[in-house]
Amino acid sequence: MFRNFKMVSRVVFGRGSFNQLDEILAAERVNSETVMVFMIDDVFKNSPLGSRIPVKAHDLLLWVNVDDEPKTVYVDELTRRVQNEMESAADALPGGIIGIGGGSTMDLAKAVALMLTNPGSSADYQGWDLIQQPAVYHAGVPTLSGTGSEVSRTTVLTGPDKKLGLNSDYTTFDQLVLDPELLSGAPADQYFFTGMDCYIHCIESLTGTYLNTFSQTYGEKALELCREVFLGDPSDRDDKLMMASYCGGMSIVYSQVGICHALSYGLAYILGLHHGIGNCVAFDYLEDYYPEGVREFRQMMSRHHIVLPRNLMADVNETQLEKMIDVALVLEPLWENALGVNWKQIMTRAKIKELYQRM
Ligand code: NAD
Ligand code: ZN
Numbered sequence: 001m002f003r004n005f006k007m008v009s010r011v012v013f014g015r016g017s018f019n020q021l022d023e024i025l026a027a028e029r030v031n032s033e034t035v036m037v038f039m040i041d042d043v044f045k046n047s048p049l050g051s052r053i054p055v056k057a058h059d060l061l062l063w064v065n066v067d068d069e070p071k072t073v074y075v076d077e078l079t080r081r082v083q084n085e086m087e088s089a090a091d092a093l094p095g096g097i098i099g100i101g102g103g104s105t106m107d108l109a110k111a112v113a114l115m116l117t118n119p120g121s122s123a124d125y126q127g128w129d130l131i132q133q134p135a136v137y138h139a140g141v142p143t144l145s146g147t148g149s150e151v152s153r154t155t156v157l158t159g160p161d162k163k164l165g166l167n168s169d170y171t172t173f174d175q176l177v178l179d180p181e182l183l184s185g186a187p188a189d190q191y192f193f194t195g196m197d198c199y200i201h202c203i204e205s206l207t208g209t210y211l212n213t214f215s216q217t218y219g220e221k222a223l224e225l226c227r228e229v230f231l232g233d234p235s236d237r238d239d240k241l242m243m244a245s246y247c248g249g250m251s252i253v254y255s256q257v258g259i260c261h262a263l264s265y266g267l268a269y270i271l272g273l274h275h276g277i278g279n280c281v282a283f284d285y286l287e288d289y290y291p292e293g294v295r296e297f298r299q300m301m302s303r304h305h306i307v308l309p310r311n312l313m314a315d316v317n318e319t320q321l322e323k324m325i326d327v328a329l330v331l332e333p334l335w336e337n338a339l340g341v342n343w344k345q346i347m348t349r350a351k352i353k354e355l356y357q358r359m
Contacts, residue, residue: 005253006169008151011176015239018141018179022054025096028137032058034095037082039064039109041101041143049143049182053100060085060094066104069274072123072159075108079115079122093117096137096174102194103147103156103275106140110155110171113138122166123159131168139175143182145241146194146276148201148249150176156275162330163269178246180238192230192304193276195241196297198248199226200279203293204258205251208337212254219251230300258338259289259347262331263355266324271312281308285358289338312359325352 012020025036035058042063044050055061062078086092093116099109113135115122125131140150149155153172154165165171183191202223205215225244229237264278273281280301287294301308313321329335329352335343 003254006153006172007253008173008176010174011178013178013242015179015181017177018049018052018182021098021139021141021177024139024175024177025054025098028096029056030091030095033090035059035086035089035091037062037085037094037097037112039078039097039099039101039105039112041066041105044100044143047185049100058089064101064105064108066101066108068272069104069268070107070111070155070157072121072126072157075111075115075122075157078108078112082112082116093136096139098139098141100141100143102142102144102190103149103197106142106147106149106173107155107157109138109140110135110149110173111157111166114155114166114168114170122157125166125168126157126159126162126164128167129169131166131170133170135170137174139177140173141177141179141182142242142245144186144190144194145183145238145245146196146198146248148198148245148252150178151246151249152253158269163265163327164330178242180236180242183238183242188304189306190276191241192300192306193274193280195226195230195244195276196280196283196300197276198222198241198245199230199297199300200260200283200293201248201252201257202226203290203297204260204338205248205255207290207293208255208258209340210255210333210337215251215253215255217251218247219255222246222248222251227296231296231303256333256337258334260286262328262334262338263352265331266328266356267312267359269327270316270320270324273312277309280306281312281359282355284308285355310359313357321353321356324356325349328352 097113099106117133154167156165263282267273267278
């Protein structure tokens with residue numbers, strides 16, 4: 001059976017395209033009282049971008065904080081804030097949720113859009129295809145590129161007992177505004193770590209057992225763009241990274257990521273290590289599994305003067321280490337993609353432990 005997956009319905013790309021957001025949303029406003037909810041990374045408070053949000057009188061502007069990556073409790077809290085606001089509005093639901101920021105903010109927006117129409121806590125839906133009801137209209141505006149969250153059918157959340165996405169066809173954005181100008185202020189290290197997320201998506205997808213021509217086509221293009229951005233010096237690097245992220249995301253939609261991502265989820269769960277940097281830490285120890293990718297990744301790191309944190313396990317106790325292994329092992333499709341159907345015979349708890357202990 002072939003998967004019939006949902007793609008983003010509409011995409012606008014180009015420098016300055018953010019200026020079209022107002023017009024794009026106008027088509028989604030049923031009447032003058034329709035509420036649009038803008039969820040924007042609070043790093044943009046008092047920044048030029050912060051003052052360019054096309055907010056109308058009835059709209060809600062929510063500054064979101066992503067010092068910690070998205071948690072289910074935070075999603076539930078934001079959902080309640082929107083619901084409270086809607087009590088005094090003409091309609092029961094907002095006309096749309098617009099997430100403006102990096103992968104974390106986009107994931108928060110996707111999750112709130114889902115939780116407005118699905119009862120209970122977002123933690124109840126961590127897994128694959130547990131969401132039953134369509135989300136409210138949601139649009140994504142990336143200000144960092146690499147995660148592929150803009151095209152993916154998941155929103156990655158840390159819950160009470162696992163870090164796992166709400167994977168569903170309803171999760172995918174309805175609209176994207178891809179404006180490379182929005183990447184310009186990103187700190188160099190963060191730009192690199194998020195960019196490497198895309199590079200690692202490509203390596204894991206292209207070397208995986210789930211690979212097919214659809215994924216390969218997008219993965220190869222994304223990889224080529226990552227190489228231009230991180231090993232060359234193109235004048236349009238932000239445009240290129242934005243499209244690399246898009247294509248890298250498209251590649252994994254129809255395949256999967258692999259070992260690096262599984263280990264990175266464990267690092268995030270116990271140490272709170274953010275996704276991009278966690279991937280870089282883990283990838284550096286995976287030469288046995290991704291030899292060429294790891295070599296090229298090291299070239300990119302040295303070119304960009306990146307120093308990774310080391311000795312991360314110094315304060316991790318045995319119980320925490322076991323939990324990290326549990327978190328990594330939940331992600332069965334990732335292991336199967338990387339190592340094949342008999343992955344359990346290759347990747348034992350002891351082997352995962354040894355990898356973590358080296359980090
Ligand atoms: P992020 O959104 O966590 O942001 C990282 C930091 O950069 C934050 O401090 C943020 O405030 C800041 N920032 C963002 N844009 C900026 C800009 N233009 N200028 C200055 N500062 C800026 O980073 P990310 O790497 O894009 O996202 C990581 C998150 O994405 C993780 O939570 C991860 O789980 C998730 N993710 C989701 C998917 C998916 O398919 N849904 C895939 C991969 C990763
Ligand atoms: Zn990733």
